[in-house]
Amino acid sequence: xxxxxxxxxxxxxxxxxxxxxxxxxxxxxxxxxxxxxxxxxxxxxxxxxxxxxxxxxxxxxxxxxxxxxxxxxxxxxxxxxxxxxxxxxxxxxxxxxxxxxxxxxxxxxxxxxxxxxxxxxxxxxxxxxxxxxxxxxxxxxxxxxxxxxxxxxxxxxxxxxxxxxxxxxxxxxxxxxxxxxxxxxxxxxxxxxxxxxxxxxxxxxxxxxxxxxxx
Numbered sequence: 001x002x003x004x005x006x007x008x009x010x011x012x013x014x015x016x017x018x019x020x021x022x023x024x025x026x027x028x029x030x031x032x033x034x035x036x037x038x039x040x041x042x043x044x045x046x047x048x049x050x051x052x053x054x055x056x057x058x059x060x061x062x063x064x065x066x067x068x069x070x071x072x073x074x075x076x077x078x079x080x081x082x083x084x085x086x087x088x089x090x091x092x093x094x095x096x097x098x099x100x101x102x103x104x105x106x107x108x109x110x111x112x113x114x115x116x117x118x119x120x121x122x123x124x125x126x127x128x129x130x131x132x133x134x135x136x137x138x139x140x141x142x143x144x145x146x147x148x149x150x151x152x153x154x155x156x157x158x159x160x161x162x163x164x165x166x167x168x169x170x171x172x173x174x175x176x177x178x179x180x181x182x183x184x185x186x187x188x189x190x191x192x193x194x195x196x197x198x199x200x201x202x203x204x205x206x207x208x209x210x211x212x213x214x215x
Contacts, residue, residue, distance in 0.1 A: 003030030003083040003187040008073075008090040009037050013044025014172065015088040015109060015179055020051060022180035029187040033080050036073065038092055060092060070098040077102070084186050087141065088179070096143045104193050106141035107186065108148070109179045111171050113155060114139060114208065118146035123167045126158065134158050134167055136175045137209060138182035140193055149198040150209030151191060152182045178212050 007016050016035065022028035035048035038060040048055045056076050063069040069092075077085060087108040099106060112122035114137040126134040135155035142148035154174040158167060185191045185200060192199045200210060 004033040004081060005030050005084045005086055005183065005187070006034040006036060006077055006080060006082050007032055007044070007048075007086045007088050009035065009042055009044040009088045010039050010091040011042055011044065011089045013042065013047045013088065015175055016044045017047055018176035019086065019088065019180050019183060020047065020053075022184070024051075027184060028180055029184045030083065033082065034076070036076060038069075038090070044088070066093075066095055067097070070095045074098055074101055084183065086179075086183060093145065094141070099141055099143050103142075104140070106148075107138060107151070107182065108141050108146070109136055109138050109175055110146045111136050111168070111175065112146075113137060113153060114146060114150050123164045123171065127162065127164065127167065131158055134171055136171050136178065138178055139209070140198070149193065149196070149205070150207070151185070151198065151200075151205070152178045152212055153209045154178045154212035174212070181212075 007019060009016050020032060023032055032053050034054050034056060035044060036056045036058060037045050038058055040057055040059060045055050058073050058076065060069050085102055085106050113133065113135045117125045123134060133155040135153060137150045137153045139150045140148040156170045156174060190201050198205050
């Protein structure tokens with residue numbers, strides 16, 4: 001039986017598009033069963049509909065509490081028999097109850113070299129700090145914001161004339177490469193995340209995850 005994933009997104013869906021392309025080419029090792037957005041105008045929903053993928057809109061503005069929103073989101077996901085839930089530009093902080101419910105099956109990509117710069121404005125923070133490198137990290141989701149164990153990390157050199165937009169564009173290109181790879185590792189059972197310990201092919205990963213060779 002084919003492995004099944006759901007994608008949660010809030011925006012245009014560029015990372016979702018890269019995951020979809022990997023699924024369609026057979027390199028992902030699974031099918032996208034559901035795409036969920038919390039925003040009605042999210043472009044990623046259009047991409048999913050055009051590909052014939054089931055979609056769900058769960059508008060967070062219709063909920064008075066974060067817990068009520070997460071409860072309905074969890075219900076939609078649990079109806080799908082999912083192997084992995086992928087956050088692809090999903091601009092919501094999930095409650096601890098939700099994260100616990102799907103522990104070990106939640107993956108996110110963050111545009112920094114974690115543990116540096118959790119949260120927002122990562123590229124500006126890297127520039128302000130004078131960092132030599134910036135990048136992106138795929139990680140499992142835990143109760144700590146952007147604090148789950150890193151799976152795969154890619155870096156780019158910060159150029160002297162970089163601004164936020166130019167740096168973000170180069171990092172995004174790397175995101176599109178490493179996210180499908182990390183998902184494929186999970187779906188093929190090469191990753192094991194138990195008792196807070198993350199291994200790839202039985203070997204413990206370093207605290208920054210496997211390094212992607214891109215430069």
